[in-house]
Amino acid sequence: MSALSNKSSPIVIVGAGIFGLSTAIHLVKRGYTNVKLLDKQAYHQSQYSHDRGCDAASADINKIIRAAYGHEIWYQELALDAISKWRQWNDEIKEGTTVPPNFSRDDALFVNNGTLTITSDSSLPQFEKDTMQNMAKAGLRDTQIDLSNADDVARAKAEGFGFALDAIDVKNHAAILDTQSGFVYADKACYFALHKAETLGVQAILGGPEGTFSNFIRDGGSRISGVRTADGVSHAAELTIMACGGWTPSIVTQLDNLCETTAGSVAIFQLPQDKALWERFSPSNFPTWSYNIRHGRQGGLYGFARDSRGAVKIGYRGTKFTNPQTQPDGIARSVPVTRWTQQSIHQIPVTAARVIKSFVKEFLPELLPCESNTRLCWYTDSYDNQFVVDFVPGEQGLMVATGGSGHGFKFLPNLGEHVVDRIEGRQNDYVKRWAWRSISEGAKPYNSLMEGTSSDRSLQYQALAMVGGSTKQLSRL
Ligand SMILES: Cc1cc2nc3c(=O)[nH]c(=O)nc-3n(C[C@H](O)[C@H](O)[C@H](O)COP(=O)(O)OP(=O)(O)OC[C@H]3O[C@@H](n4cnc5c(N)ncnc54)[C@H](O)[C@@H]3O)c2cc1C
Structure with a gap:
């Protein structure tokens, strides 16, 4: 009803x-x-x-648009449906049906430059294997390019995705490219x-x-x-x-133990005016990527091609930080704090900055000398x-x-x-x-919630990397 x-x-x-x-x-x-x-x-x-x-x-x-969801086939189906609708929205702009002020018909929202998933494991993790299997069931095995499989690689090249295979030297790591996906200009x-x-x-x-x-x-x-x-x-x-996104749990407090606000860390590298670098990181030459995304605190990295202003974004979610603040009812809930609400929060925790820096040093060293800016971005996590x-x-x-x-x-x-x-x-x-629910007693949550100030993920215990103020480069840390 x-x-x-x-x-x-x-x-x-x-x-x-x-x-x-x-x-x-x-x-x-x-x-x-x-x-x-x-x-x-x-x-x-x-x-x-x-x-x-x-x-x-x-x-x-920008945000990643991927259809790879491991065994969670319901999200795979929803993501595939979303991708077809992102394409329709692109068409609406191109055809002039929906063109917001300041847009031109040349604008696109979704860019299908593929997503390259790299792991330091010697073979593909179970999540990727499950995705391949579920894509095959959906008749989409051809869209999954296992970089260790010569037939897959040849197919990717024939379909114009060779650039995505060559952009990052994955060394001897296991990697898979999904040619259906990419990113949107968020x-x-x-x-x-x-x-x-x-x-x-x-x-x-x-x-x-x-x-x-x-x-x-x-x-x-x-x-x-x-x-x-x-x-x-x-x-x-x-x-x-x-x-209200990250603000919802402190407004609708019934969400306690079901949802919590946590922070991801973002670094933006500004490319200098250098034609070769702008070409190298352009969306037509560079895929959306992730590295060790489900590997705990030393992993959880993802990134993008440059935008039209030469900004290359890299995110870290290996540790999701919290900002517990005691509310009028005496309960400590995590609440978003950003550079727009508190100036010092221009920065990200040093732990996050170091993981990003070490990835950049190994895989994308051209970015190291670039001026950088950092910020926190607030998720709203549920326990599952x-x-x-x-x-x-x-x-x-x-x-x-x-x-x-x-x-x-x-x-x-x-x-x-x-x-x-x-x-x-x-x-x-x-x-x-997506119904209202609570975790069964003794069950292990996907995301641990409401650990309050006892958690070492709490921002109050983090040294902040002063990038974007006097330090212009993440490499200086
Ligand atoms: C770092 C980071 C990277 C991510 N990357 C990806 C990705 O690559 N791909 C992907 O699919 N998803 C990604 N996500 C997840 C995705 O961004 C979120 O799931 C989604 O944007 C959340 O949308 P929302 O509407 O819930 O919240 P929000 O986008 O936060 O919107 C909440 C809105 O509520 C408003 N609001 C709050 N309080 C009030 C109030 N008192 N009065 C009026 N308005 C209020 C705010 O101003 C805001 O506009 C990422 C998230 C983060 C943090």
């Missing part, structure tokens, strides 16, 4: 990151006519650019989705006190009938959906790495759409379909997996 009485019932979504955007688009596509999207960040002006003050996980230069993609949502009829109130959630409006008892923003205005809603899309227990009229767990972005085009399914009471695999 649907949670809404009819298609014109007022719906408020708080948060215009990818969870909020995708939900808004699919609500209007399914015929809902009264959808309001609020965000504290002025995305109409900043266009989701991190450099212009945005600190949401979604507001970034800030552009969000701005495109916002434009699409507004064109379809979503009302977006973004930035300043007008867009900033202050508190829920309660009809006495447990029914939530909308939200009040920081300017004191009430926004009535039959359904309120909180999609699955998203959380459901009604909040004990409340009526309140949902969350969150728990991206470091892999949500790729689903911007299609995630919202399943949020709407949940609202309408339709059952499917995604609705079931």
Whole structure:
């Protein structure tokens, strides 16, 4: 049964990151006519650019779009569907059907430059073997290029992916290239989705006190009938959906032990004006890559081709840091802190910087002399790495759409379909997996949550690498 009485019932979504955007688009596509999207960040002006003050996980230069999901075939299917929709969005721009302000028809969101997964193991890890098997079941074995398999390599070259095999010397490491995947320009993609949502009829109130959630409006008892923003205005809603990314767990505290905010570390290398380097790192010559992504604290690296300004991004998620802060109810919850909220957080922990530096030294030494900038980017992890899309227990009229767990972005085009399914009471695999849940006693979580200040991942114990201030190069550390 649907949670809404009819298609014109007022719906408020708080948060215009990818969870909020995708939900808004699919609500209007399914015929809902009264959808309001609020965000504290002025995305109409900043266009989701991190450099212009945005600190949401979604507001970034680029994000990996991959279909490799090991044994998790449900995400593989969702990712393949998303990739076909990213291609449709590219076509909409090219054909002139959807062209946001400041876009040209030459702009593309998704770039299919392949993703190269490298591990220091001597053979492919189980995750990659499972992916190959599941791709084969889907009739897509040809898209998986095992670098130790001569037939695969020849096929990749014949299909124009030779550049992706040659760009990084993988030495004797096991590596696999997925030719279906690549990356999206994340800030552009969000701005495109916002434009699409507004064109379809979503009302977006973004930035300043007008867009900033202050508190829920309660009809006495447990029914939530909308939200009040920081300017004191009430926004009535039959359904309120909180999609505040890393800020969600401290607003909807029922998420304790289900979701927590953690930080990934990002370094941006600025290429000098050097034609050879710009060519080398251009998306047509350089794949999206990851290195030892599931190998603990000394691994968890991934990176991208350069963007149009010569920025080469490398991320580290081998350690996900936390920022536990005691809340008014006495519980310490991790909350995002970024360079835009606290200046010293321009930097990343030294441990992260060292892992990045040692990879760069070994595999991409040309980047070492480049000027660098670093920053933290906040995930919303669930304990089992699955998203959380459901009604909040004990409340009526309140949902969350969150728990991206470091892999949500790729689903911007299609995630919202399943949020709407949940609202309408339709059952499917995604609705079931993303339902409200708690970890069974004694079970080992995929992500350990709420370790508070006792955790050595807490930012308070981290020496910060002062890159981007007086130290211009990561190599100086
Ligand atoms: C470092 C890093 C790298 C990643 N890489 C990838 C990748 O390569 N591929 C991939 O698929 N996924 C990746 N992810 C995951 C992906 O970015 C996230 O799953 C996704 O962007 C989360 O979107 P969101 O909408 O939940 O949150 P966010 O994008 O953080 O959006 C939340 C929004 O809520 C707003 N908000 C918060 N509080 C309030 C308030 N009080 N009032 C109003 N608005 C509020 C914020 O301003 C923000 O706009 C990565 C994540 C990180 C952190």
